[in-house]
Amino acid sequence: MLESIILGMVSDNDFTGYDIKKLIENGIGVFYKASYGSLYPALKRLTDKGCLTTYEKPQGGRKKIFYHITEEGQKQFFDWLVSPTDITEGTNTHLAKIYFFDNLSPEIREQQLLEYEINNRNYLRKLNDLENKYNKMENKECFYYKLSTLYYGICITQKTIQWCQHIRMQKPLSDLIQDKKS
Amino acid sequence: MLESIILGMVSDNDFTGYDIKKLIENGIGVFYKASYGSLYPALKRLTDKGCLTTYEKPQGGRKKIFYHITEEGQKQFFDWLVSPTDITEGTNTHLAKIYFFDNLSPEIREQQLLEYEINNRNYLRKLNDLENKYNKMENKECFYYKLSTLYYGICITQKTIQWCQHIRMQKPLSDLIQDKKS
């Protein structure tokens, strides 16, 4: 997974490991995280496999190692892009927690759900800030799909907040579902 | 994570490892998966830690090992339930993929997105079937929150399908966001 993401990040530009970390944070940080402890070994693996080449270009006394994608790397990236996607993969541990909330006393449960809702509201604010930032940029049509994932994050977080409000008040669950006829 | 989920599953009833696997699949399979290769070692760790006790109760010639939660286990489960939740944890690898879809030719992209949408529609059908099944059950108020996560899955999958349709046609992304004034 991480390897494919790295290939995607360097697919049109050479970057350093540090750059790639930043790109991941700012780009898909909404739904994916990578630490240096996984990133650098992954870069090494990709280099050993012949998917990347490296060159040094120190800036001042600062060591900098750039990664460049090879044709083999491009091929593997493309193969990943068009490989079948299992939509059930991925985890959502906070939901697993709420699954057990019937076990909690009403007071504590209320408090926990409220906290969860607030966390989502704060998160939504961050995503909206990001959106505003990107909206000021030009030639947005060049990264429509990159932006689309940010909008997905906003949509889903909005829905999550609505869901939170709903289940805090223990309203009928079936009211949550949209009419299929629409 | 898995350890906490196991504790949750046995918190009101003794179960075998096999049972627990099924409970996880049917209960939170929407957003969490566990294999025997992780489950049985986790059960062993929990037993060693004193969170679980075991007893054998063979049925016929079939070996059956039941796990029972201890007070220490109950305490740890409760601590987890009320521990602060990081809503940014968890991964969504299919979204990471779509992030790179600007790199794809329009034809292949269209095809991939359509496939993704169909996968989500199939998945939604499964979730709706589950919902119908649970709706026929009695005393639903006893597991309102357990059910709430299923409804969350349905809501989010519906939204995902809408989002898919939207970005397939490259409609303006800002149209995706609900009015904040509402």
Add this chain to the structure above:
DNA sequence: ACCGACATGTAAACGGTTACATGATTTT
């Protein structure tokens, strides 16, 4: 002089996936 951001890495511990191994019981 110090702090925060830049920059690259390593090692231990941990946990998860996959595949394998074994055998009983129920269903077709």
Add this chain to the structure above:
DNA sequence: AAAATCATGTAACCGTTTACATGTCGGT
């Protein structure tokens, strides 16, 4: 008689997290 499901586990492999280690550069 065969296939599916019940039932418990192990082992190799792999990747991630966390913490640590080292050093540069720009701003205050």
